[in-house]
Amino acid sequence: MKQALFNPFIKYAGTKALAFGLLFISISWLFATLCNARFDGIVDLHFYDKVSWLQPMLDQFIGLLIMVLVFYLIALVLGSKPRLIDLAGTFAYSRLAFLLAPLLNISGLISNLTNQLKTLDPSHPVLPFSNVQLILLMLLSLATxxxxxxxxxxxxxxxxxxxxLKGNKLVFSFIAGLLIVEVITVFLTRNFIA
Amino acid sequence: MTVQKILPVTCPSCAGRMKVQRLHCNNCDTSIEGAFELPVLNHLNAEELDFVLQFVKTSGSIKDISSQLGFSYPTVRNMLDDLIKKITQTEKELKAKK
Incomplete structure (x- = not known):
């Protein structure tokens, strides 16, 4: 069970992982549309007042495409030769973590709390939440x-x-790759997908 | 019950590489003494050796091994790459000793 949740790629990669990944992306797309969520960034999830049905799907596909390309190039530079289908499959499968995430905003839960925060008067910085709302906000933040x-x-x-890859090469290439992908995807999804 | 003995390839005292010093023929009782280097493949552990055997038996097909072992293609590819590195390193060390 632990392996299935945290390191499924010992068993699944390539087309099998890609099939699972596309299924996860489709389910989270459905939830995101229902709960007005967007995946505008490769590790991002933001809630809005209104999201079009196409946005969450495009967000995820652009993110996946950029991630596969950037990490493939990094691998080539570092002398590793991964298969594109393995990168696409395993990265798509990773979206399992965000499968149910949009549901955190069910009935506009987070959107409403965020909108309440926006009404905060800087001259009288008193949180506009009841104790229950505050606990709820903390739990939602922890879950996210x-x-x-x-x-x-x-x-x-x-x-x-x-x-x-192993050791420092593995860690630093991952951090660098993720940062590059995050910058590109945030730029593309927030500027070109409306 | 017969106990399966495992050929020790590293010294239990200093972890250095072991050599064969004595060979014996059970048929005619002849013994030969010397310092014989173990073949490269004998420097692999049982798990690695088993992997090599499977690799040969499947005609070197990573896909076939991955379905037999229940591992993904890149996992098996990584096992093979690590093994190639280890064999290359062992060969280098053995050559350097000569």
């Missing part, structure tokens, strides 16, 4: 953070399995 950590852990395992 856990899912992001899980997502990054899966991306790391995917990169490790596909590249077979």
């Amino acid at each position: 953070l856990t899912l992001v950590v899980w997502l990054v852990a899966l991306y790391f395992k995917a990169w490790k399995t596909c590249s077979n």
